[in-house]
Structures are given as structure tokens and as C-alpha cells.
Amino acid sequence: MTGRQVGQAGRGRLVLAAAIATLAAQTVTAHKPVTSKYTYTEDVYPIVSRECGACHSPGGVAPMSLLTYDEARPWAESIRLELASGHMPPWFGDPGVAALKDPHKLSPRDLDVVLTWVTGGTPRGAVVPGDGPKAPGSRGTWRRGRPAMTLQLPAAFTLPAGKTEDTQEFVLETARDRDRVITAADLLPGNPAIVHDAIIFVRDASARETVLATWLPGSTPVSTGAGIGFLWRAGEQLGVRIHYRKTWKLENKPASDRSTVGLYLSNAPARDVRRFDLTAAGAVLEEDAQALGVVALRNPGAPPDVDVHIEAIRPDGTRVPVVGFGVRPGWDQRYWLARPIALPKGTRLDVKSTGAVFTALRISLDIVRPT
Amino acid sequence: MIGAAGASFASPQAPAAPAAPEAQTEAIWTCPVHAVVAEKGAGKCAICRRDLVPVTATVTWTCADRPDIDRPVQGKCPDGSPMERRYTQSTHANHNPRHGGMFFMAPDLWHHLEGAYGQDETFRVYLYDDFTRPLAPELAKQVSGRVVLKETFDSATRTTKELVAAPLTLAPGGEYLEAHVGKIKLPAEMTAKVKFTRDIQEYRFDFTFPEFSIDAGVEPGAPAAPLFEVPDSGPEILRLLGQRVTLIGELVRKGAFGEVWVPAFQAKDLALALDVRTRTLPQASRAKATMAVEQLVRAAWMIDAAGDTGNRGEVEDAYDALGRAASDVARMYEGAR
Numbered sequence: 001m002t003g004r005q006v007g008q009a010g011r012g013r014l015v016l017a018a019a020i021a022t023l024a025a026q027t028v029t030a031h032k033p034v035t036s037k038y039t040y041t042e043d044v045y046p047i048v049s050r051e052c053g054a055c056h057s058p059g060g061v062a063p064m065s066l067l068t069y070d071e072a073r074p075w076a077e078s079i080r081l082e083l084a085s086g087h088m089p090p091w092f093g094d095p096g097v098a099a100l101k102d103p104h105k106l107s108p109r110d111l112d113v114v115l116t117w118v119t120g121g122t123p124r125g126a127v128v129p130g131d132g133p134k135a136p137g138s139r140g141t142w143r144r145g146r147p148a149m150t151l152q153l154p155a156a157f158t159l160p161a162g163k164t165e166d167t168q169e170f171v172l173e174t175a176r177d178r179d180r181v182i183t184a185a186d187l188l189p190g191n192p193a194i195v196h197d198a199i200i201f202v203r204d205a206s207a208r209e210t211v212l213a214t215w216l217p218g219s220t221p222v223s224t225g226a227g228i229g230f231l232w233r234a235g236e237q238l239g240v241r242i243h244y245r246k247t248w249k250l251e252n253k254p255a256s257d258r259s260t261v262g263l264y265l266s267n268a269p270a271r272d273v274r275r276f277d278l279t280a281a282g283a284v285l286e287e288d289a290q291a292l293g294v295v296a297l298r299n300p301g302a303p304p305d306v307d308v309h310i311e312a313i314r315p316d317g318t319r320v321p322v323v324g325f326g327v328r329p330g331w332d333q334r335y336w337l338a339r340p341i342a343l344p345k346g347t348r349l350d351v352k353s354t355g356a357v358f359t360a361l362r363i364s365l366d367i368v369r370p371t
Numbered sequence: 372m373i374g375a376a377g378a379s380f381a382s383p384q385a386p387a388a389p390a391a392p393e394a395q396t397e398a399i400w401t402c403p404v405h406a407v408v409a410e411k412g413a414g415k416c417a418i419c420r421r422d423l424v425p426v427t428a429t430v431t432w433t434c435a436d437r438p439d440i441d442r443p444v445q446g447k448c449p450d451g452s453p454m455e456r457r458y459t460q461s462t463h464a465n466h467n468p469r470h471g472g473m474f475f476m477a478p479d480l481w482h483h484l485e486g487a488y489g490q491d492e493t494f495r496v497y498l499y500d501d502f503t504r505p506l507a508p509e510l511a512k513q514v515s516g517r518v519v520l521k522e523t524f525d526s527a528t529r530t531t532k533e534l535v536a537a538p539l540t541l542a543p544g545g546e547y548l549e550a551h552v553g554k555i556k557l558p559a560e561m562t563a564k565v566k567f568t569r570d571i572q573e574y575r576f577d578f579t580f581p582e583f584s585i586d587a588g589v590e591p592g593a594p595a596a597p598l599f600e601v602p603d604s605g606p607e608i609l610r611l612l613g614q615r616v617t618l619i620g621e622l623v624r625k626g627a628f629g630e631v632w633v634p635a636f637q638a639k640d641l642a643l644a645l646d647v648r649t650r651t652l653p654q655a656s657r658a659k660a661t662m663a664v665e666q667l668v669r670a671a672w673m674i675d676a677a678g679d680t681g682n683r684g685e686v687e688d689a690y691d692a693l694g695r696a697a698s699d700v701a702r703m704y705e706g707a708r
Contacts, residue, residue: 035401076479084672093659096699108646108664112639115672124398 024257038117039125040069047110048072051089054218061189061196061217061239063247069124074231076118083115090216090331097309097324100339101222142186143220147262151238156258159194164246171239172261181229183268185213188223190258196245199260199297199332211248212238212263212365213294214334222336224292228368238263243330271368277347278310278365280358281301287349289367293336294323302360304329308353310365315346319365322349327361334366342370380401384545397459399428409458412523428458457503466629466679468498471584471678473629475576482506482567486557486576487584488552496539496548496563511545516565516573518550529684539563551586557582560626577683599637601644605707609700612641616697619674631686635678638693639671643698648707656703663699670696 015217020141038044048056055062066072072079082088083106091104106114117123159166165253182202189195198215212230213221224230232238240261246253273292296308310322325335343349349365353358400410400423408416414423431441433455434448445454468474472487472495483499498506498514506514521535539548552561559580566573602608617639622631646664649657670693677685 039398080672080676083677084669086669094662096662099655099658103658105665107670108643108661111665112643112668113669119672119675 008253025062029332033116036117036120036123038113038120040117041124041125042070043113043125044072044117045069046116047106051106051110052102059193061192061194061245061247063249065309068359073122073124075300076122080115080118083118084113086326087328090328091333092326092328092331093335094307094309094324094326097321101332101336102340103221104219126314138218140188140192140303142188142262144186144262144264147186148265149263150260151263152260153190153240153258156190156256157242157244158254158256159244159246161252161254164251165244165282167241168242169239171237174237175232178234180232180263181268181270182212182232182263183225183229183266183270184221184223185215185260185265187213188260189217189243190260191255192217193250194244194246194255194257195245195259195359196330197332198240198259199241200240201238202232203239204233205235206359208275209318210273211297211334214295214332216331216333222334223264224270224273227268227270227371228273228292229266231272244331246361247274276349276365276367278351278358278363280351283349285343285345285367287347288345288370289343289347290340290370291322291337291343291365291367293334294325295332295334295364295366296325296327297330297332297362298327298329299362302327302329304359305356306353306355306357308351308361308363310363311352312341312343313348313350314344322365336366340368344369382433397428397430397458401428401458412539431457431459432455433486448668457461459520466503467506469503470495470586472497473578475628476679477514477565477567478680478682479567479571481507484563484565484576486561486563486580487576487586488555488561488578488580489586489615490583492551492553492555494539494550494552494561494563496565497682498548506544508545509596513568514541514548514565515539516548516563518552519562519564522562522640539565558625562643574680575625576681577628578681581625581627597614599640603642605645605648608641608644609707612697612700615641616694619690619693623686625682627684628681628683631678631690632675635671635674635693638697639668642667642697645700645704645707648704651707652703660703663696663703666698667693667696 013237037094045067052062052066054060056064056066056209058065064071064075064275066079079088086092089106090290093100093102093103153170153172155171157168185200187195187198188198195217197217199211200213200215201209201211203209210230215221238261240259242257244255244257246255275295276285276289291312294310306327308323308327309324312320314320320341323335323337323340325333327333351363357363385707401408401414408418408423409428410423416423426669431443432445433442434440434450434452435455436450439446440448440454441457442454448454465478466474466483468485468487471485472485474483474485481501483501483503485497485499487495487497489495494698496516496518498511500506500510516539517536518539519533520534522531522533524531537550537552539550542549548565555561557580559578561578561580563576563578564573566577589631602611615634618634619631619638621627622634642664646661649664650661652660670689673689674686677689
């Protein structure tokens, strides 16, 4: 009636048999019975506490805890929407393009368990003695162990009562005497309830920034690996840009934070991780390099969902997929490749996306010179 | 520099309904087909021997000889005896048509409706709440809408232009809205565009009636999905997966949105059975294979949700996503034992 053609999905691409008539005869004519074989206490709690608890716990930055039945159940429909759309958990790498380090995705089975529960009557299950809100054990601790250097915000920052969201930049230290090699950077929120995400960076004299880490609650900082590191040169500033956001629980109340940045350093000589900006014209490498990862930062006004696919066209004409990922509001991220990709001098980097990516995002590859 | 909005969680479900006394809930075990069964623990249905499943039920209090009594708190019956528990499966437990039509849930998750096209050439929209009870008259009076019989769709802008439409008017008694639409060739396609209250947006419900709706009264119990067992063999799983994708396509083309969940769920169960074989794949393919299964699982749930709300465009988008994921699954697990 609408003139739309029904999707041609999958037809002709799968090995199909002609038992359709038999199948059709078995179909029913109404909605599924609303029942879930999975219960909160037996099946859902172990998943949400492991995969979602860093944020969705009492005192966490998420608007709601999911760590008790009574807390999770009213959010069933929101959970369904977020999981079915792929907006949660907030990690949008596409391992179908290239393998990535530290993926944070629910397994297909876990996804199905939670979706079955939220749409299937949200049964409670047996009540476990002592079941109650728990903050994850890792909160308040450095997940890679004690850093070599810690830099606290110079003073506490207060998000006033009338403001629910703000992004603040803090310069923490300027390297004075010598260059340092940073292998990983982390952040310990002073107030986990308002620190939504953060970017830790070094900035040179020409105000060019190199991102050391895109920090999200619950994420474990990734190390650059042996013999590789970000160079923090003498005279360069080290800073952090923190995105503060209150949940409804803190509405109309002031909230303060004094976070600490932790740096993991190496004394050994290292190949310097550098930023290689991608442009609409197609960026061409002027030296041999290895790609280690990609950073995509949203510009103001960027569309809500952009999917990006980066491909390398080598001088010999061969095309190599480099990385695929999505960019979602509030979740600027770096994706580290599981294995470096060799990009010879003269390689052109081609970016395809679902939106006008070069006005919406700033995309750069992390590159090092080959060994 | 950072976008203003992160996770777009909506508020907890707040039904747009009149305030009611807080009802108590309990976990009970019931039959997927016979909702009347309410047991304290796992077991078999006394009627059909299916395995019972746990659900959350609302508890009210009633009297054996006065079923019209239904109170949120326990008290005494008129004869002085203590009231008995009555279990009602919680909201959305029964999405079955009551008048031989097609049943959809509104995207607000509270209103429900059933469209029927009778031999009197009249299109009727029966209105329900989240327990599939007829909508209270004061709420039914707020509902307005029209039936669209012909429209064009611009795929570039995803907008529609209505060419033939008729207003839906509330019938005396307020149980349904109706419009005389005349004789339409079967299968008859028509779209109800309904506003349930002034405050919420208009929703679209796409109906395809393969034949005239015959009002034979309430169907007892919920329908059961056909019994389905996932086979052990990888090639057989892939063969069945292909069948399911084709069947979903047939149902989508027919507009049988109330049925698409069955093959969609079977497709995801088949894909999940392949996922446990991922370890047998070459290391380099595993992440890609798992991603394909994940996308298929998500698409199956999106088809289920879109089928519930009866929006053709959303059903088709979800089906396209499922088809792409199924192709990826077939490619990745080709040769899996």
C-alpha cells in the first residue's frame, strides 16, 4: 500500500530449502506468551553486575543502578531499547572489520538472556540472602595497579546546583626538565557520580593535542605495548578534559569532584605514538608506519549515530580494512587494533561513513614508525 | 567538545493511566499456554504438560463465590470467610485478539488496540489497556484517529502522503472506533493512525487482513509457539536458519506482523547454537562470527518489538537487519560441524 518494497534481506544469499509451507502452517496469530525462563537473581544479576555495574550501581555515573531486582525492573523497557539498538554497553568497535583490543560487548547469549528477561515478565527468581546494592570492587582503585605518576586536579571543581552538565579542562603539569614516555593513562574520579567521561592529553607549544587516553567508567586503560609510548616532551602540557554530568538524583544539588590522573611510564627508549589526522581529501602517509589504533572525537552538532570504516589503499593498489567503529553522543573513544597494520609510505587512508564525517568528527590514526 | 547527551534512557515506565492502588506482585510459575495455572514452584502444566515458566504476577484478593470482588488488600468476604489470593499475570501477558482481528501494542507500551475488518465493510479499532482490558470509557473518549486506505511513500525523505483516508469515530458505548470503508479487495491493507491522548504523538498501525475478521469471542489462553528443537548439526542449523529468514520475509510481505516473532526467535536460537561452535572456527574469524550472531540476536528482538507495534516500516527495517546478519552468519559458520 505504501509503495515500499519489502526488504530483500537474505534472499538468495543463504542456502534455502522449500519447506516454507510446512513452517507457515505451524505459525500462530498473536504475540508470544510473556514469560521468561530467565530470572533476575539467577541469570540477569550475574550479567549486569559484571558488564554494567561500573556505572549502573549506587553512586555510579549512570542514572540508575541495575544491581537489585527492585532497581532494575522499572527500567526494563529502557534496557530493551538500549540493548536492541546496540547503544549499550557504550563500546562501538566493529570486530568484523578488524580485531580490536579489550572489546566491551555483551556476548550474544548474555544479550539474549537480558532481552528475554526484560520482555518476558521480569521474573525475580529466588531471593539471594544479602542481595543488595553493591558498588563494583574496582571502583576507587587503579585498574592497572599503582601508576608511576599521579596528578590531582589543582582544586575541586563544583558543578553548581542549577547546572546538570559541563565539560571542564584542567592543565595538570608542564614537563619541565626532560622528556617522558607514557605507556598508559588512567583517571580515578573524585566523585564517580558525576564524572561521565574524560580525555587525557598532552599539548605542545603550537596547541596541538595528542590524546593519551579516552577514559570511560569501567574501562581498563590499554597499554601501548613494549617499546612503544607517547612522548611527553619537555615544555608540553599534560591535561585532562572532564565531561561532568549529573543524574536526576543530583538535580538541583551542587556536586564537587577532584579527580586524579595516573600515568604509567617507561624508562626504556620507545617508538613514539603519533597522531595522523585523516582528512576528507584522503590522507597520504609520507613515511612508512604502523597503525596501532584510531581516535574519533565528536564535534559539536555531530549527528547522533555515525558509523565509520577506514580502509588503507597501499601504493601497490591493495586495499586493507584498517578499523570500523561507531561514534555515539557522549562516548568519544579510542579503539586499539589487536594487531598493528603495516602502512608503507604512499598509503592513502580512505574513510567511509554513514554521515558527513569530516565535519562531524575529528578522526586520527595512532601511528608509529616500523621496527 | 563532547556531545550533550549520552545514554538516552527514558524514564521508568510510567503508565499514562489513572492512578490505582499499589498492587503487590509475586513470582509464580505458570504455563506458557494456560495462564490460569499459578504454582509456587517449577513443574508441568496440569492441562498440557508443558514445562511451567516463572512470571511476575499481580496479587489481588477475591472470594470463591464472589469473583466480582477484586481488591488490592486482603479482607473478609461477605460471608465472613477470609479472602483468597488471585493471581493475574502482569501487563502484556495476553496480546491475543478478542474480536477476530489483528492485535498491536502502542509504542507508549500502555495502550493496545485490535483492528478488525468485518463483512459489513466496516473497519473497527477495539481499544485496550496494558492488561488487555477494554479501555475505560473516559479514556476511550480521548482517542482520535483515522483509517488510511491509500498513501504514497517517499523513500528518500521517508515521508508519506495520504490519498484516501476516513475519520474513525467512537461507537456508542465507547468500546471501539469505526469507519465504513467499503469493499476492499482481500488481502485488505489499511493503516490506522491513532492519537490516544492529546499529549502523546500519533501512532501508526499497519493492518493486512487476509480475510474478513469474524468476531468469535475471546480465545482461551495464549497461543503456543510451535515446538522447536535446535538440531545438533551445523549444516542443518544453517539450513533451518535460511528457512526462517525466508519465512519471516513471507510474513512481512503478508503483513502478518503478529506472527513474525516465531520464526525470528527460532532464527536467533539457531544462531545462538552456532555461537557455541565459534571456538572451532579459525582464530581470525571468531570475533567476526560472534558479531554476526550478536547482530542477528538484536535484529530478532527488534522484529519482535516492531511486530508488536505493527509499524510496517520498522518491521521491514528490522527484517533487513536480520537478513544481513543471517547472511554474515551463514558465511562465517559455513563448514561448521
